[in-house]
Amino acid sequence: MHLLNTCKRWFKSRHFGRSAIDTRYALVEACLIGVLSAVAALLLKEGIGWLGGIRLDAANQFGAWITLPLAGLIFGGLSGWVLEHYSPAAAGGGIPQVKAALARFPISLSLKVAIVKLFGTILVLGAGLTLGRRAPTVHIGAALAAQLCTWVPTSPEHRRQMIAAGAAAGLAAGFATPIAGVLFVVEELMRDVSGLTLETAIVASFTGAVVSMLLQSADLNIPAVLLDTVKTSFSAPEIPFYILLGALAGVLGAFFNKGVLYFSGLQRRLNLSLSVRIGVIGCFSGFIIALLPPFFRDNAGLREFLVNGELSSPNIAIAFVAHFLLTMLAYSSGAPGGLFAPALVMGSALGYLVGEVEHFITGTSTEVTFALAGMGAMFTGVVRVPITAIVIVFELNSDFNLVLPLMITCAVSYITAESVFGGSLYQHLLIASGIPFKEENANDNFLSHLTAADVMQSQVETLSSDLTLDEVLKIMSLSHHRGFPVVAQDVLVGIFTQSDLDKKQHSKETLLKEIMTNQLITVNPSTSISDVLFLLNRYKLSRLPVTEGNKLVGIITRTDIIRVEVNQLSGQPLDLVKTAPSYIIYQTRSPATGKGRILLPIANPETATALFQIAGAIARYHNYEIDCLQIIKISRHSSPSETQVDTREARKIMHRLERMGRQQQLSVHTQIRVAQDISEAIIETIRERHIKMMVMGWKGNTSTQGAIFGDMVDTLIHQATCELVLVKLSTNPLVFPYYLNNRATWLVSLAGGPNAQSGIQLLPAFAKLYARPDTPELWLCRVYLPSDLDPDYQSLQEVTQALENKIDKPIISVPICSHSVVDAITDLAQAKNCDVVMLGASREGLLKNVIYGNIPETIAKNVDGTVILVRGAL
Structure with a gap:
């Protein structure tokens, strides 16, 4: 000792x-x-x-x-x-x-x-x-x-x-x-x-x-x-x-x-x-x-x-x-x-x-x-x-x-x-x-080869410039951060830290834009970490926003750099059989006018149109761009940059999606990549393109022993930092999203935990798809255990009311008492002939239970309609 x-x-x-x-x-x-x-x-x-x-x-x-x-x-x-x-x-x-x-x-x-x-x-x-x-x-x-x-x-x-x-x-x-x-x-x-x-x-x-x-x-x-x-x-x-x-x-x-x-x-x-x-x-x-x-x-x-x-x-x-x-x-x-x-x-x-x-x-x-x-x-x-x-x-x-x-x-x-x-x-x-x-x-020092994109946090807590100081203080009390980028209409306009409170006296009604620091020092994703460290030390900063054009794509702090150094010092195991980086062999670009990007990986040409409609609905509502991606997989022992592949069919799909984007007045980018591993290529694209959300198809079951959703989807659920929307499409061609202009019945299940809003936040975007004002019919349910002596029905009503205000359509809230989440959701979906079942998954709620019971797969097997699973950003 x-x-x-x-x-x-x-x-x-x-x-x-x-x-x-x-x-x-x-x-x-x-x-x-x-x-x-x-x-x-x-x-x-x-x-x-x-x-x-x-x-x-x-x-x-x-x-x-x-x-x-x-x-x-x-x-x-x-x-x-x-x-x-x-x-x-x-x-x-x-x-x-x-x-x-x-x-x-x-x-x-x-x-x-x-x-x-x-x-x-x-x-x-x-x-x-x-x-x-x-x-x-x-x-x-x-x-x-x-x-x-x-x-x-x-x-x-x-x-x-x-x-x-x-x-x-x-x-x-x-x-x-x-x-x-x-x-x-x-x-x-x-x-x-x-x-x-x-x-x-x-x-x-x-x-x-x-x-x-x-x-x-x-x-x-x-x-x-x-x-x-x-x-x-x-x-x-x-x-x-x-x-x-x-x-x-x-x-x-x-x-x-x-x-x-x-x-x-x-x-x-x-x-x-x-x-x-x-x-x-x-x-x-x-x-x-x-x-x-x-x-x-x-x-x-x-x-x-x-x-x-x-x-x-x-x-x-x-x-x-x-x-x-x-x-x-x-x-x-x-x-x-x-x-x-x-x-x-x-x-x-x-x-x-x-x-x-x-x-x-x-x-x-x-x-x-x-x-x-x-x-x-x-x-x-x-x-x-x-x-x-x-x-x-x-x-x-x-x-x-x-x-x-x-x-x-x-x-x-x-x-x-x-x-x-x-x-x-x-x-x-x-x-x-x-x-x-x-x-x-x-x-060479390993930090000399890193850029801001390698170290930054891509999911950033931001504040609106129109918030009052009282509202800002309440947000800060619930967050472990002490500094926030300030945005106005999704454009970075300033940064706010605790030190801004000490500049002069303020009232609770003071607007954030009046006290924030508007003289910004920012870096782009390709800035080297050595330059980031210089700026942090030169200007005595604790964080630097990372921007691409006028868009905020991440933030990098001293803690992020220390975390990388600690991982290096501890010698974290590195798999000696690593896949080579994917290689882009075809791409098109549209004007970068959106506030964020949705990634749409295309694996099955037959479902490409349906998935694009879902991504397009979200993109129009949030003013996002769509990145369409197709990956051609090759052997692990072939070089992605040197292997010849046939891209004719993949280009046809990309051209079709581009035409749909022009018809719907959406900004659509396309990529075809050659890769040894599909999930790794998707993660590379998320990182390089600063993706906010990913929409991808899901077959609803897996034959892989020990996997929850399947090897590739499991990898993306654990490693993709953006919001993830998995869609198991109905086999009935008259069910959403093919038959959009008629009445459809939705069932949305809430899971516990801080990310329970992940699923229902997408409903306003989907509601825009419908022409008639009385559609869709939407059931909002929450499953309570019989052992719960004091169930919180009030929170279900509050969520229902907030959602009605956003989509201006009636919503039926249904509290259910059951020992089994699977049985409760399945029985209600069958009783109401629901066309779409949405599971608002959160890390602490549904996804935690998935590990023990594979709830989404069981529901997807028992429900004939479309099943949408939403996982919040990591």
Whole structure:
């Protein structure tokens, strides 16, 4: 507890200027991270050795043909199951996740990730997959560092540097190479040499390596005989062969990376679960290993055989090819294992083969030197970190005779690999998984890429300029906001805050337009957050209105920006398989004269006209524009911007809706988008076009298990911020909205909660559709429970009276006492032969009950007419 309080005091000191003492606390934290990383490396080593020993003993006792494939299937499948159910963020090698987290992408790094990674790696490597445990230690070290920063409040930049220190400690603990740990962070993960980053990374890396050596958790099984400098040599005539070795390693490393990306994409397209993928590949690996000589069953022993030259050339070639293919398959499956050790194994095999060729030609080479130089060359070809590769191999052997061969082979390997297939494998994996990672932007502050549209609140509480001060104070007493944009005829004319009350004395009858601040500072949706922060600080503001033309489309406050920073600091999980942004292939624009926009997604051409009539009625009443949207869905593995699609039918529908808009004197915009996911494309459109309301069709039921309205509609209900109107159209062509000019019967049900007015607020718009003054016949009902001893009938009467004043038509209010909302509404709709049933849904009322009983679907099934469900803006 004392340590926690001390760390908190250190955190406070960082906000009032850096000092020597806060740096010391950061270094103490780095030491702790190093110790924890070394312990994690020991647990990995012991766990893998224990489980691998059981697998080898069983293979000797029961036969490799049965035991090895079965062990791969069971342990691999179990590892995938653990990852899927407890922490999907722990899948894969771990380096891409750490790289993305350091680039400020919201990747989950926590104690849970570290624990699941530990168990998953033990199961996978114990199953016999040809992966390494050093990359997982990097991931675990970074996750433990992130967890420490969660327990002790800290800044985003300090958290980032501690994650880098954890990654360095993980690599150093895995190999007992402290210098390489720091260099790997600088060269691959962070590309940052700021002072504190180096200080903490050095301390964490040194501590991790020292503790790891004390615990003997970093043994790479390099034979002691190789540490004898007599065994290694280098001479100038051997340089062409080292160049050849580097070129071969570069080409093979590039093809290895291409293979990993190809098989990763193939397995995603097959859409198999992680447990199935890892289990099947584990079984296949076990089968192949059973076919190979017995020395291949122990990865650690294999490395010793390869480097020491204890295998024949044919066996070394077989080992290289098998390791190359099996590692490629295993890593592409998402199994929790790394490429560091496999790259060193493959490099030692390749180096020994090239050394034998040189010895056959000149008779002077030392194959051991070529084997060790090949380690660095292949490591470089795969991971693309030549300096780290040189230092790792040198630190493992402490032999200066290796420096020049390593420099030659690693440099040639890097140049060759970049020429054949450029870019880091980890960067390619991140991009393939939907994370738009760019090396040049890795150290940019994530806020620099955000705009006001990304952060603002699109649903804004506004005040009319004609309100009196007394009315304004009553509104403020019911709201948690202390500042409001002021509008006149939906045009932003000012802003009002509590500070405006202190300017001079006012009476309760003073109009808001007399005391508001009318000298406005506004931003548009594309304004960068850095410019927003400048304006907030320069003019000492707490909020900025966001406008598009003369329309208010949102508001952005300091709290909104802090919320984004907090989400980034907490490392909210990010689904690594993200859909690509949708792509607009056709659009038309009408004059932007409305006060807001209604989005009308068209999924079924047969219902397009009916839905447009509903949207048009609302648009005329509120003076809104209509955005008609059609989405052409493509495979998740196709690029929306590069896929050719047929738009002829979609354009016909858009042209028809445009003609209807001109006939009804409505401003109609159209869009056709290509997208991998329909709901995501709709949400993109809502955000980009600042949509106020969405009207969309709903089939009234779903066959998706666990879904309430259906996968797509459920997503929109939870994520679309605008008001949402779902319409299940009647199958009877004579029922609304096709037969508008005759008498129709409506039933409107009120739900509880603050948003109960959502449905009935649309009734005046629909009433405008009718030509005869005595239509429609409207029943307004509310269901009361029998247990309610004092039902509030007065509120139902007040709503009825207010609605009658708006639509100037008689309304029949019906209080119903029933245990079941569904039965009450259904029975009344059938008794009165209602053509339209409207459910005024609110988040706290009907939608909350939907989760438990799926009320709208049940009503929609039992009612023959049209069912309209309204959800208020979020």
